[in-house]
Amino acid sequence: MTLLRLISGNKFPPPSFPINHTTPNNSLKSHFRFLNYCPKSRTPICCISNCDQKTQSFDEMDKDSKWVSIESDVDEEYARELEVAVKAVHVACLLCQKVQERLVFDGDGENVQSKDDNSPVTIADWSVQATVSWILSQAFGTENVSIVAEEDIESLSKTDATSILSSVVKTVNDSLSSASRFGIKPPVTNLETTQVLEAISRCNSNGGPTGRFWVLDPVDGTLGFVRGDQYAIALALVENGEVVLGVLGCPNYPMNKEWLNYQNGYRRILSRLAKPDSASWDGNGCVLYAKRGSKKAWMQPLLSGDNSVISARPIKVSAIDNPVLATFCEPVEKANSSHLFTQGLAHSVGLRNQPLRVYSMVKYAAIARGDAEIFMKFARAGYKEKIWDHAAGVVIIEEAGGIVTDAGGRRLDFSKGVYLQGLDRGIIACAGASLHEKIMSAVDASWNSSSL
Numbered sequence: 001m002t003l004l005r006l007i008s009g010n011k012f013p014p015p016s017f018p019i020n021h022t023t024p025n026n027s028l029k030s031h032f033r034f035l036n037y038c039p040k041s042r043t044p045i046c047c048i049s050n051c052d053q054k055t056q057s058f059d060e061m062d063k064d065s066k067w068v069s070i071e072s073d074v075d076e077e078y079a080r081e082l083e084v085a086v087k088a089v090h091v092a093c094l095l096c097q098k099v100q101e102r103l104v105f106d107g108d109g110e111n112v113q114s115k116d117d118n119s120p121v122t123i124a125d126w127s128v129q130a131t132v133s134w135i136l137s138q139a140f141g142t143e144n145v146s147i148v149a150e151e152d153i154e155s156l157s158k159t160d161a162t163s164i165l166s167s168v169v170k171t172v173n174d175s176l177s178s179a180s181r182f183g184i185k186p187p188v189t190n191l192e193t194t195q196v197l198e199a200i201s202r203c204n205s206n207g208g209p210t211g212r213f214w215v216l217d218p219v220d221g222t223l224g225f226v227r228g229d230q231y232a233i234a235l236a237l238v239e240n241g242e243v244v245l246g247v248l249g250c251p252n253y254p255m256n257k258e259w260l261n262y263q264n265g266y267r268r269i270l271s272r273l274a275k276p277d278s279a280s281w282d283g284n285g286c287v288l289y290a291k292r293g294s295k296k297a298w299m300q301p302l303l304s305g306d307n308s309v310i311s312a313r314p315i316k317v318s319a320i321d322n323p324v325l326a327t328f329c330e331p332v333e334k335a336n337s338s339h340l341f342t343q344g345l346a347h348s349v350g351l352r353n354q355p356l357r358v359y360s361m362v363k364y365a366a367i368a369r370g371d372a373e374i375f376m377k378f379a380r381a382g383y384k385e386k387i388w389d390h391a392a393g394v395v396i397i398e399e400a401g402g403i404v405t406d407a408g409g410r411r412l413d414f415s416k417g418v419y420l421q422g423l424d425r426g427i428i429a430c431a432g433a434s435l436h437e438k439i440m441s442a443v444d445a446s447w448n449s450s451s452l
């Protein structure tokens with residue numbers, strides 16, 4: 001109540017404060033807490049579960065702050081890690097949205113580079129890696145942060161890459177300077193080029209079976225990103241080989257899937273294109289997250305112009321177990337997963353719906369949210385899956401009630417370094433056990449006659 005009075009007596013936070021937020025037991029007490037910290041005392045500015053003691057004067061707050069709520073107990077294990085990770089992913093999503101708009105609408109194509117394996121990399125990939133690395137280091141201390149991530153600075157440090165490097169430095173600084181919206185303290189002065197390069201190259205962990213490390217895919221589905229389509233920002237925390245936290249930012253995947261254009265896979269109507277003439281239009285993306293063992297997964301809307309409060313809602317996998325009604329998703333690119341093989345599987349299992357071909361870990365998000373029931377990926381022989389392409393998605397699906405294994409039914413192993421070593425044939429994620437068993441049996445029955 002104290003909190004509510006304070007709110008209504010101040011312009012900030014706005015009256016749209018989601019007091020009717022629904023949690024599984026509808027109890028605000030232990031499930032809802034604010035993530036803003038007092039810039040002076042570094043204590044939570046307000047925490048509903050213990051409002052009286054923790055409420056601070058709003059004067060102490062950064063007035064630009066947006067409020068991010070998160071569902072967890074204050075003293076819960078990994079609460080601080082989850083809080084920082086969710087904020088970092090929100091910051092990264094906004095960064096990517098700006099870069100993608102420039103890239104797609106202003107033809108800023110020179111900022112797309114090709115890596116040695118011919119896959120694309122953009123200023124967004126490097127900028128997100130630097131930004132997230134910097135935020136994690138600030139929050140936990142550089143010496144305590146170990147990160148496995150996709151990008152390195154080799155091509156960025158070349159002499160012919162100076163304009164790209166300066167774009168990256170500018171993008172990182174722009175993004176960090178507005179991070180206070182999420183309660184993240186920006187750097188006192190702009191980061192120098194060397195500091196940005198250092199933040200990127202600090203993500204040089206090789207993972208492994210012991211200790212704690214973060215796993216980051218700064219832009220997953222870079223191909224989708226450069227095509228103005230779906231992509232994701234994926235951040236996970238691994239402890240002793242087990243993924244304990246997962247956060248997935250999906251800037252083009254709206255909370256309400258009705259705003260997606262189905263004719264074109266899961267393509268979002270980008271903001272500068274004509275929006276539907278509706279006051280309720282909310283085509284902005286979402287951030288999903290889960291903590292291992294909580295049996296809960298959550299989804300928040302991304303910040304858009306005037307939403308100042310970010311509340312989360314629980315997500316669950318679909319209850320559909322009838323193959324006739326089920327939808328499966330798979331990579332867009334045939335080169336990344338055999339469409340021919342999955343077409344055969346779909347036929348033998350009795351799947352009737354068209355496959356949902358979506359770039360990036362948005363596929364994991366679609367399963368966790370209940371928008372589709374099956375995700376399959378069968379890469380060509382010899383391809384080694386990387387942990388950053390799966391870690392965040394796996395824990396979110398599992399906590400939302402789903403199952404993720406290889407085609408032999410074993411859980412994915414994140415303890416063997418950068419690659420998912422020992423992966424049996426491919427990856428199968430399902431909303432429920434019955435569909436999962438049917439797909440695995442179909443893979444066994446058709447594997448030998450496939451050319452994979």
Ligand SMILES: Nc1ncnc2c1ncn2[C@@H]1O[C@H](COP(=O)(O)OS(=O)(=O)O)[C@@H](OP(=O)(O)O)[C@H]1O
Binds near residue numbers: 330332334379
């Ligand atoms: N040849 C091949 N085989 C299998 N997988 C590959 C291959 N090449 C790349 N990758 C990885 O696929 C990541 C993108 O996966 P998607 O499921 O989004 O594929 S697709 O873009 O929809 O086709 C992509 O992630 P990003 O590099 O982060 O975009 C790659 O890690």
Ligand SMILES: [Mg+2]
Binds near residue numbers: 217219220221388389
């Ligand atoms: Mg990836």
Ligand SMILES: [Mg+2]
Binds near residue numbers: 125150219
């Ligand atoms: Mg990537």
Ligand SMILES: [Mg+2]
Binds near residue numbers: 119
């Ligand atoms: Mg890549």
